[in-house]
Amino acid sequence: MTGPSLHEERMSRFRQAGLYLVTSQSHSGGRSTLQIIRAALKAGVRLIQLREKNGSDRELAALALEARKMTSDAGALLIINDRVDVALAVGADGVHLGQHDLPVDMARRIAADLIIGASSHSEEEAVCAERLGASYVNIGPVFPTGTKSWTGSFLGIEAVRRIGPRLNIPFTVMGGIRKDHIGDLVRAGACAIAVVTAVTMAPDPEAAARQLLNEIRAGSFASNPRNSNKSCA
Amino acid sequence: MTGPSLHEERMSRFRQAGLYLVTSQSHSGGRSTLQIIRAALKAGVRLIQLREKNGSDRELAALALEARKMTSDAGALLIINDRVDVALAVGADGVHLGQHDLPVDMARRIAADLIIGASSHSEEEAVCAERLGASYVNIGPVFPTGTKSWTGSFLGIEAVRRIGPRLNIPFTVMGGIRKDHIGDLVRAGACAIAVVTAVTMAPDPEAAARQLLNEIRAGSFASNPRNSNKSCA
Numbered sequence: 158m159t160g161p162s163l164h165e166e167r168m169s170r171f172r173q174a175g176l177y178l179v180t181s182q183s184h185s186g187g188r189s190t191l192q193i194i195r196a197a198l199k200a201g202v203r204l205i206q207l208r209e210k211n212g213s214d215r216e217l218a219a220l221a222l223e224a225r226k227m228t229s230d231a232g233a234l235l236i237i238n239d240r241v242d243v244a245l246a247v248g249a250d251g252v253h254l255g256q257h258d259l260p261v262d263m264a265r266r267i268a269a270d271l272i273i274g275a276s277s278h279s280e281e282e283a284v285c286a287e288r289l290g291a292s293y294v295n296i297g298p299v300f301p302t303g304t305k306s307w308t309g310s311f312l313g314i315e316a317v318r319r320i321g322p323r324l325n326i327p328f329t330v331m332g333g334i335r336k337d338h339i340g341d342l343v344r345a346g347a348c349a350i351a352v353v354t355a356v357t358m359a360p361d362p363e364a365a366a367r368q369l370l371n372e373i374r375a376g377s378f379a380s381n382p383r384n385s386n387k388s389c390a
Numbered sequence: 391m392t393g394p395s396l397h398e399e400r401m402s403r404f405r406q407a408g409l410y411l412v413t414s415q416s417h418s419g420g421r422s423t424l425q426i427i428r429a430a431l432k433a434g435v436r437l438i439q440l441r442e443k444n445g446s447d448r449e450l451a452a453l454a455l456e457a458r459k460m461t462s463d464a465g466a467l468l469i470i471n472d473r474v475d476v477a478l479a480v481g482a483d484g485v486h487l488g489q490h491d492l493p494v495d496m497a498r499r500i501a502a503d504l505i506i507g508a509s510s511h512s513e514e515e516a517v518c519a520e521r522l523g524a525s526y527v528n529i530g531p532v533f534p535t536g537t538k539s540w541t542g543s544f545l546g547i548e549a550v551r552r553i554g555p556r557l558n559i560p561f562t563v564m565g566g567i568r569k570d571h572i573g574d575l576v577r578a579g580a581c582a583i584a585v586v587t588a589v590t591m592a593p594d595p596e597a598a599a600r601q602l603l604n605e606i607r608a609g610s611f612a613s614n615p616r617n618s619n620k621s622c623a
Contacts, residue, residue, distance in 0.1 A: 214492050215490050218496055242473065242475035242500065245475075246492060246499055257448050260451060267479050
């Protein structure tokens, strides 16, 4: 008789989070990523991805260590963008991999306990990531966004409604999501709503995060009054 | 009673290698890095670092997998530059970390069995890397080199003679090393001579590698006729 694995425990918390804050120092209106994280934690955010594309690996590792302390103290999950080694070295809960990063199956081989997320821009990529061992996939960009130079078209909510049911693992959505979209995305089955600038560029990141969390909870309640987690595979 | 650890086994082979080939696709005269590795293995090189700064992580991982197959078949060690995760994922023997990469102690925490090398440009950096758990340090650049945009001064053989005795772990030397320097560097205690262009840019990389290996063996023999490995801590 064994209890739930560390991966299962982490995924259980992942499913409860609702809002998924993704950081970006270069889109934080002059505030530091750690300031943004602090504000989000205060608002109740419990799922944070450290995504910092600038700076050296050594700087990223130092930043990740700080973020790990803050998120652990608050009981929040920390996911590191791109880097499995940094995630393992700082004791993060997971890693998020894009289509040009280490393949999901290779990452899984060296990180059985980590939440491994994968970016997908199509049904094919999403299904493939699940097959390779991803813990969740992100579907996006749903709407136009300024944080990524994205040459493809954005997917729209219809694509989310089409791709979601093809997956047996939870999916998150990202890309240009604002408060008004949240009800539709939650009803489409999104497990968590991932945002960057809706929080990082907000005049008051804490208030913005709190509003988004409330919106998500209301959306979950409306879509299934008896079980607010049912929509989350 | 336990045998030598995997790390010890790897280091024992590391100490025997003599020549340390570091790849660079952009300095290979139009040949591929895999072609250069194949030629080096044929010449008897048994220690290879995959150092490829261009391309995505996914491309690096695919290249590393190929390099792993080739080096395993030849009984050669494979070290991956910069990336602990890629090294672990492809089953490489080690990782080489620069001053801006993941710190050595963080890498050691997640990779007990890997050879972990560290670049050092001064006595202080070399001693620090040893203290943090490096398996070996590289001292360099010894001479001016075109493969790295290096703004510091090059160290010269005198610095190698000064830094070497301060270390309890093996050290390698790198940076603009040509055939004529080898005797002096081996006598200064270098465990392996690391080269890029002396092999990768050679008209005949296999012949160049073979010549360098012979030069190193002759240097080791001259410096200590009774034990050609004694110079290697």
